[in-house]
Amino acid sequence: MVPNETPQYMGIIRLLLHFGWTWVGLFAVDDDSGEHFLQALETLFIKNKICLDFTEKFPSQCRWDTLIDGNDLIAKVHRPFTQSKANIIIVSGGSLTMLTIKTAIFLGNHEENLLHTKVWIMTAQIDFMQSSILKGSSLDLFQGAISFTICTDELLGFQKFLQTINPYWSQGSDFLKVFWEQAFACEFPHSETSIEIIERCTGEERLGSLPAEIFEMSMLGHSYSIYNAVYAVAHALHAMYSPRSIHRPKVGGKRAAYPASQSWKLHSLLQGISFNNSAGETMSFNKNKEAGTGFDIMNTVVFPNQSFLRVKVGRVDVDPLDGKGFIIHEDMTVWHRYLNQVVPISVCNAPCRPSYHKKKKEGAKFCCYDCSLCPEGRFSSHEDMDDCLTCLEDQHPSKDQDGCIPKTAIFLSYGEPLGISLLSLSLLYSLITASVLGICIKHRDTPIVKANNRDITYTLLISLLFCFLCSLLFLGEPSKVTCLLRQSVFGITFSVAVSCVLAKTITVVVAFMANKPGSSMRKWVGRRLTSFVVISCSVLQASICFVWLATSPPFPEVDTQSLTAEIILQCNEGSAVMFYIVLGYMGLLSLISLLVASVARKLPDSFNEAKSITFSMLIFCSVWLCFVPTYLSTKGKYMVAVEIFSIMVSCGGLLACIFFPKCYIIVLRPELNRKDHIMRKS
Numbered sequence: 001m002v003p004n005e006t007p008q009y010m011g012i013i014r015l016l017l018h019f020g021w022t023w024v025g026l027f028a029v030d031d032d033s034g035e036h037f038l039q040a041l042e043t044l045f046i047k048n049k050i051c052l053d054f055t056e057k058f059p060s061q062c063r064w065d066t067l068i069d070g071n072d073l074i075a076k077v078h079r080p081f082t083q084s085k086a087n088i089i090i091v092s093g094g095s096l097t098m099l100t101i102k103t104a105i106f107l108g109n110h111e112e113n114l115l116h117t118k119v120w121i122m123t124a125q126i127d128f129m130q131s132s133i134l135k136g137s138s139l140d141l142f143q144g145a146i147s148f149t150i151c152t153d154e155l156l157g158f159q160k161f162l163q164t165i166n167p168y169w170s171q172g173s174d175f176l177k178v179f180w181e182q183a184f185a186c187e188f189p190h191s192e193t194s195i196e197i198i199e200r201c202t203g204e205e206r207l208g209s210l211p212a213e214i215f216e217m218s219m220l221g222h223s224y225s226i227y228n229a230v231y232a233v234a235h236a237l238h239a240m241y242s243p244r245s246i247h248r249p250k251v252g253g254k255r256a257a258y259p260a261s262q263s264w265k266l267h268s269l270l271q272g273i274s275f276n277n278s279a280g281e282t283m284s285f286n287k288n289k290e291a292g293t294g295f296d297i298m299n300t301v302v303f304p305n306q307s308f309l310r311v312k313v314g315r316v317d318v319d320p321l322d323g324k325g326f327i328i329h330e331d332m333t334v335w336h337r338y339l340n341q342v343v344p345i346s347v348c349n350a351p352c353r354p355s356y357h358k359k360k361k362e363g364a365k366f367c368c369y370d371c372s373l374c375p376e377g378r379f380s381s382h383e384d385m386d387d388c389l390t391c392l393e394d395q396h397p398s399k400d401q402d403g404c405i406p407k408t409a410i411f412l413s414y415g416e417p418l419g420i421s422l423l424s425l426s427l428l429y430s431l432i433t434a435s436v437l438g439i440c441i442k443h444r445d446t447p448i449v450k451a452n453n454r455d456i457t458y459t460l461l462i463s464l465l466f467c468f469l470c471s472l473l474f475l476g477e478p479s480k481v482t483c484l485l486r487q488s489v490f491g492i493t494f495s496v497a498v499s500c501v502l503a504k505t506i507t508v509v510v511a512f513m514a515n516k517p518g519s520s521m522r523k524w525v526g527r528r529l530t531s532f533v534v535i536s537c538s539v540l541q542a543s544i545c546f547v548w549l550a551t552s553p554p555f556p557e558v559d560t561q562s563l564t565a566e567i568i569l570q571c572n573e574g575s576a577v578m579f580y581i582v583l584g585y586m587g588l589l590s591l592i593s594l595l596v597a598s599v600a601r602k603l604p605d606s607f608n609e610a611k612s613i614t615f616s617m618l619i620f621c622s623v624w625l626c627f628v629p630t631y632l633s634t635k636g637k638y639m640v641a642v643e644i645f646s647i648m649v650s651c652g653g654l655l656a657c658i659f660f661p662k663c664y665i666i667v668l669r670p671e672l673n674r675k676d677h678i679m680r681k682s
Contacts, residue, residue: 001225001232003293003318005040007325008124008148011295011316012090013044014326015121015146021346022050022367025086027101029093030057037092037123051348051367053086054079058093058100077104081118087346092123105141116338119346120145124221124295139308144335145300148316150221151293153279162207162217180205183214211307218310221296228283228291236269294318294325301334351383354402358386374401377564393560394567407560411477411569412637412644419475422644429468429652436659437461443666453507456530460500461659466493467651471644478556483571487554488545490647491582495541496534497654498589498620501613503533505596541585548578559636568636583624590620612657619653 016024026041028034034057045052056076080089091097120142167180167188177188186201207215219227274284286292297314314328335341352358352371357380359372374380374388379397381389381404391397395404413419440449440457449457470493473486507530552575559568573579594617627646634642665672 001229001291002124003150003295004288004290005037007316007318008295009040009044011148011297011326012041012121012123013048013050014316015297015314015328016050016088017048018326018328018330019343021088021344023053023086023346023348024050024088024090025054025056025080025084026052027056027058027089027091027093027097029097030059033125034092041090049366051365053084053348056080058097073100073104074107077101081105085346085348087117087344088119088121090121090123091126093126098122098126102141116140116143116336117344119335119344120147122147124148124150139302139306140336142300142308143302143337144333144339146313146333147298147300147310148295149298149310150225151296151315152219152221152224153277153281155219155224155227156278158219159217165207167201167203177201183207183210212309216310225291228277231275231277232270232273232283233266235273235275236266239269239273240266292318297328299333352380352385353383354381354385355400356380356385357388358384379403396565407563407565407567409567409569410563410636412475412640413477414475418637418641422471422641422648423475425648426468426471426644429648429655430465433461433465433468433655436655436663437465439663439666440659446666448662448665453504453530456500456503456507456534459534460497460504460654463493463497463500464651464655467497467647471647474640474644478569478571480556483554483556484549486571487573487579487582488549491545491586492538492542494586494647494651495589496538497651498586498593499534499537501616501654501658502537502589502593502596503530505593505613506530506533509596509599537589541582544578544582544585548575548582551575552578562635566636570636570640583628587621587624590617590624593617594621612661616654616657619657620650623650623653 016022026038028037038055042052044050056079058073058076080086091101122145124147126147165176167176170176180201180203181187184201184205186199186205188201208217271285271289274282276282284292294315294317296312297316298310299313300308300310302308311332311334313332314326316327317325330343335344348365348368352369355374356371357374358369360366361369374397377397378388378390379401380387381402388401391404394407396407397403398405412422414423437458440454440461443449444454467490470486470490473482473489476482510529554571554574557570557572559570562568593613597611597613597617623646627642630642631639
């Protein structure tokens with residue numbers, strides 16, 4: 001009739017997990033049932049990360065007749081209260097287990113603050129009825145205790161029966177009289193009890209007047225099981241001996257009674273019995289011949305007058321593994337007054353706060369641990385996390401490392417100060433270049449413009465203008481088009497500019513050599529040489545860019561790894577090798593121009609640009625030699641800003657060194673821009 005204990009074990013586990021109690025103590029009776037209870041719970045504790053701080057076993061028959069036995073029992077109870085941090089104590093045993101524990105506590109003279117912070121959890125096998133020997137002692141110890149009891153329902157007429165019961169009903173048994181004398185502290189005539197006599201028993205006393213620690217008026221689980229057992233046997237006997245029962249054997253075509261020797265067949269009838277008791281509950285047995293019922297969770301409330309009441313605060317069904325099999329009403333649960341109605345805490349150590357994670361403590365149980373701060377880039381959002389977590393790619397840990405926040409997308413935009421500065425600088429340089437081009441076109445017939453190959457001058461200025469404008473492709477959010485064009489457009493236009501510079505220096509050298517008598521270089525003087533240099537050098541760079549775009553073109557990408565709190569929107573160059581080939585080719589042209597200009601800078605010519613070209617190429621080489629390591633060491637929008645700045649400085653150096661001296665003469669010193677002045681100077 002007693003339900004399977006597995007639901008009770010799972011109910012205890014679910015109760016501990018519900019309130020977060022992971023550090024508990026256990027009292028168990030020292031017999032086979034206690035050993036089975038310990039083994040079953042220890043396995044479940046390990047699976048659910050709950051630890052036992054202590055385990056104390058009590059003998060099933062406690063002896064108090066010797067001082068050694070008494071002191072041993074008192075010590076078993078004393079140690080957990082003085083040396084354990086566990087505030088939850090689970091008790092498993094028989095009907096006298098709590099009496100033994102209460103007696104040991106009473107004789108041990110413990111401090112009140114150690115006793116009243118403990119919460120008792122009692123199994124259904126414990127009958128929480130106190131003996132008259134301790135009925136005068138305080139029950140405050142069990143205020144807020146939680147007990148599991150067999151599920152019961154109120155039986156029809158049970159309360160009326162208790163109110164009218166009389167000790168003289170028993171025939172041939174003195175059980176009721178003995179109980180009556182102990183419960184009411186009275187004596188029947190000719191009684192042999194040794195109780196201290198207060199008054200004579202009249203038989204008119206009522207059980208309802210007794211305090212709950214002596215006699216509970218409600219139907220207890222054990223009583224309910226006995227009631228159902230009696231009726232189960234009665235129904236089975238009725239089925240066995242009823243004249244119309246299909247279970248009776250047939251003799252001559254009629255139903256005959258079972259012979260006494262076959263009374264064992266009652267068991268098969270019991271297994272298949274099913275009936276409704278007076279409470280309306282259907283009673284039957286499952287395939288394991290067990291009553292298919294669960295457990296009630298009761299909360300003990302002790303009143304100032306030492307009376308107590310057990311209130312149902314939850315239930316454990318036969319299958320408590322699913323969410324509906326376990327019910328607990330936390331708001332109905334009453335705790336000890338010392339706890340100020342706050343749910344007690346029973347853990348080995350304080351929980352690790354968010355941003356920390358658990359770290360194993362050497363030599364201690366797994367419920368005891370240290371707290372370690374999450375490493376950089378990781379977080380923990382809940383208490384007692386086993387390990388810190390990593391945010392998603394588009395998120396990063398908060399400052400306190402207790403959660404994730406979205407990363408900010410960054411790129412070199414037109415609206416931020418750095419973007420506005422570079423945009424303004426680009427437009428200013430473009431305006432200056434256009435102005436210089438306008439001045440050269442306006443004064444195209446003057447000696448200083450004509451002497452330096454007007455076509456190459458115009459081509460150089462136009463390519464510089466495009467170089468300044470192509471820096472705008474690097475600003476703003478990267479897109480497919482801008483990523484595809486910006487490096488190749490800049491590489492081609494700047495190669496045209498450097499090719500023009502190289503053509504100018506080669507023209508100066510060839511012209512000087514052609515002036516020597518009998519020189520064969522005269523046939524190279526003219527537009528053919530300059531056009532060949534500019535076109536061939538530019539076409540080679542354009543071919544490199546075409547191969548780059550055809551094989552592994554640049555594309556926009558999102559970089560979530562380089563920076564902790566930001567997502568970089570950038571252009572992936574596709575092939576880093578091709579990117580550095582384009583830069584290397586421009587550097588090679590600049591280096592050749594520098595070498596040729598260095599040779600030509602001392603040639604006698606009033607309009608010789610070799611010195612200006614030498615300075616401009618020195619600026620260019622210095623800028624781009626610094627660019628590569630700086631570009632590789634920066635991330636995000638600053639990497640783009642470094643490239644734009646390098647474009648501006650290198651192109652600005654060409655513009656300033658080559659054309660500002662000419663513009664100075666054309667605009668401010670026109671008297672120097674005459675052929676007779678040039679001839680006289682020569």
